[in-house]
Amino acid sequence: MDSAVEAPEALPGLPEWETGFVGRAAERAAVRAALGPERLVSLTGLAGVGKTRLAAAVASEAVKEFPAGGGFAELVPVRPDFLAQAVAAALGVTERPGQPLEQALQERLGQGRCLLVVDGCEHFPDAVAGLISRLLDGCPGLVVLTTGRGPLGLAGEHVLKVEPLPVTEEQATGAVALFLDRARESGCDRRLAVQECSRWGGVPLAIELAAARARSLGTALDDRHAPGEATERAIEWSYSLLDADERRLLRRLGVFLRGFDAASAHAVGDGPDAASTVALLDRLAARALLVRGRGTSTGLWRMPGAVRAVALERLSAEGEAAECGARHLAWATATAHELERAAAGADRSDRLGQFSQARFDQLADDLRAALDGAGAHPAPEPHRLARALARLCYARQFLVEARAHFRTAGALAPGPSEAAADLRAAADVAMAEHRGDLAYPLLRASAEYAATADDAAAQAVALSFAACIGSRFPATFTDLVPYEELRELLEEAKRLAPPEDRLVVAYVAAAEAWNATGQKTAPAAELARAALDSARAAADPVLIAGAIDAVCSGYGVTGRFREAHSLSDERLRLFDRLPRHDPRIGLEIIDTLHVVPLVAVAAGDLPRAVTAARRAWDDPLSGLYMRASKSVAPLALSGRFDEALDYAALMWEGWERAGRPTARWMAPAVHAAALVQGLRGSGEDDRLHREWRDRARGMAEPWDPHGIAASFAAFAEVRVALHTGAVGDALAAAVDLAAAPPWPQAPHQFYDAYSWAIAAETAVVAGLPDAREHLAAVAPAGAENAWAAACLARAAGRLHSDQDALRESLAGWENIDAAFERACTLLLLPDRTAEGLAQLASLGCRPPSEFGSVVR
Helix, strand or coil: CCCCCCCCCCCCCCCCCCCCCCCCHHHHHHHHHHCCCCCEEEEECCCCCCHHHHHHHHHHHHHHHCCCCEEEEECCCCCHHHHHHHHHHHHCCCCECCECHHHHHHHHHCCCCEEEEEECCCCCHHHHHHHHHHHHHHCCCEEEEEEECCCCCCCCCEEEECCCCCCCCCCCCCHHHHHHHHCCCCCCCHHHHHHHHHHCCCCHHHHHHHHHHHHHHCCCCCCCCCCCCHHHHHHHHHHHCCCHHHHHHHHHHCCCCCCECHHHHHHHCCCCCHHHHHHHHHHHHHCCCCEECCHHHCCCEECCHHHHHHHHHHHHHCCCHHHHHHHHHHHHHHHHHHHHHHHHHHCCCCCCCCCCHHHHHHHHHHHHHHHHCCCCCCCHHHHHHHHHHHHHHHHCCCHHHHHHHHHHHHHHCCCHHHHHHHHHHHHHHHHHCCCHHHHHHHHHHHHHHHHHCCCHHHHHHHHHHHHHHHHHCHHHCCCCCCHHHHHHHHHHHHHHCCCCCHHHHHHHHHHHHHCCCCCCCCCCHHHHHHHHHHHHHHCCHHHHHHHHHHHHHHHHHCCCHHHHHHHHHHHHHHHCCCCCCCHHHHHHHHHHHHHHHHHHHHCCCHHHHHHHHHHHHHCCCCCHHHHHHHHHHHHHHHCCHHHHHHHHHHHHHHHHHCCCCCCHHHHHHHHHHHHHHHHHCCHHHHHHHHHHHHHHHHHCCCCCCCCHHHHHHHHHHHHHHHHCCCHHHHHHHCCCCCCCCCCCCCCCCCCHHHHHHHHHHHHHHCCCCCHHHHHHHHHHHHHHCHHHHHHHHHHHHHHHCCHHHHHHHHHHHHHCCCHHHHHHHHCCCHHHHHHHHHHHHHCCCCCCHHHCCCCC
């Protein structure tokens, strides 16, 4: 569970310049001093005054004081929807299912003392203020340094206004020093430098532009400029001195929001060849109208925001905006498809190609801007861009954004067939988010578009999948879809399905299996086998993975947990070959990470369950509360109580931060935390036991007495009651074995072997006259679950005063690393009682009340 962040050598995302930083010693010291006691420091001032470079210089110096790291996030004027993505790009953070992007940011920035620099807060200041406020509230060790035209207006904000550099001949670190540094070899003396700096009011960007012109023209500085702010005057003046080709390219480069390479510049320009474009870029950089990147940004240029504003004004004034926008759209579409091919290549077994998260982060805002600028009318190129951007966002794990772009693609689609495919993809992303409530209407809308396109196969697939998820994943729905409605969808899909289309047949077979019993999450075993055969005939890995889940669930319903455990190994092998860039795969990845630990627990293979849960914890497509929940029950059953409670705390905190979404499937993990507190048994633990138990019960509402939450509760409550000596309570909460059908005929949930075994042991402890019959009735559960087998051996040893049976039980606990149960069993062996007491003490547990002696 260790996710500590090593202190960085440099702040991620920090921009680099070819030129050095000059002056501002006092300002640097003031900002450094403020970053100690203050949590929000804002640098404000006019455009071009040097806020960004000052923030970057201070961050570079201060990075060692922030052992948990941080990042430098540059905001650009796209839409406020993408502010969190900009911060995530700076931090390398990904969104996870069940964990919104802001929560993922809080998880990263909450790991200690962090520094987040947010540059360009003049874009959407209200939205920026809201995001920063939430991050500060959720991350006690976070310090934020911002730059913008004005303050954010947040409580506790420490504002430092950045003024122009002082213009005096004696000032070694002021405007004159900056001018002379940038105008090397120009022949300018200090007197002329003072004169020129005075003209531009000491504004650093204006001085950089003037110095760049001085380098090319010597001392012949142009004194003609219109009234206005120094920065804008200097840019206009520099622009006026460019030749026609330089002006044209500068205007067109204004469409880029972030860094661009020579090929991108050539794509929006109209130069004769790439070499000519590179020459123009070099000339513009020499005039300080572009900034050439260094380090990881080598080969990229970027345009200062103030220069971009003038460039775009000129682009519009020259009547070139529409034609340049079309070029930008064509560039964005081609670039998105190139990145998409790289994402697909990264998943191939030959590993040719690689999806570069850093490259996508660098290009994403320009791709978004190109799509926004394309308009809302259906057209082939915007549709292709929207679809490609959606897939890229999915590969980057910006899931909410990916779903939105797929919906946009559906609206831009040139025909209903393409719209149906886009909405189906949006539904796939929704399922990867664990949002069946969002996926279900998207699938129904996809089916409607497919019907309009007269595509019966696509319509049948969408309807079948909707019917399938309604029964297979009810915990992802806010309101359960009635069984009758799902059956109607299935019947319509069966009517439409072309019998020769193996893929459609496989989809229908899966929906048939999951909707045959009338009970959620409980497929018909034989139909599940038929669905697996159909999926294999269709050779579709997604359907194969889903059908394996159906078969495993079918085995679970019939109590055949060992077979389910064995088959889950095949699913895990298939899991490693699934292409992660494909939204269709996300659901099966998440479900595999959920089900494999669960099935291992059902079979009593606790070591495998802990290992599988760890894999879920490490997987990038697993949200905080989702991945933490997988470990709680296996660790609790293993007696690794402190670890179980640590994961339980993360699970609960993550679930609350995510907005407490519907998560009935998580109730057993929550109850497992109650189990640990109940087994420890002190006064505070008793209170926590009740608190966690009530949480579990509330999470499982509406309560299903035959559901998985009830299955675990019937074990956990009985186990706690036995441990505390409340045998009457244990009997009241235990499975009524006398009324239950025989194990092979009874419908089961994955924790039933535990609840049945502990019910049999309760009968022995209570001295029930039919305890022997109960042990015999539960024997099949012991054949399916190693924990149950050890429990039944212990119960038999107690019932018959059989030391060999107790030693058999002890060996069983040791084989599955069940430390707590091993310690309790040691107390029943007279020569090992002291060892048992010591082990219980190490687990923080008192001796159990009901294990004082062997029943005779």
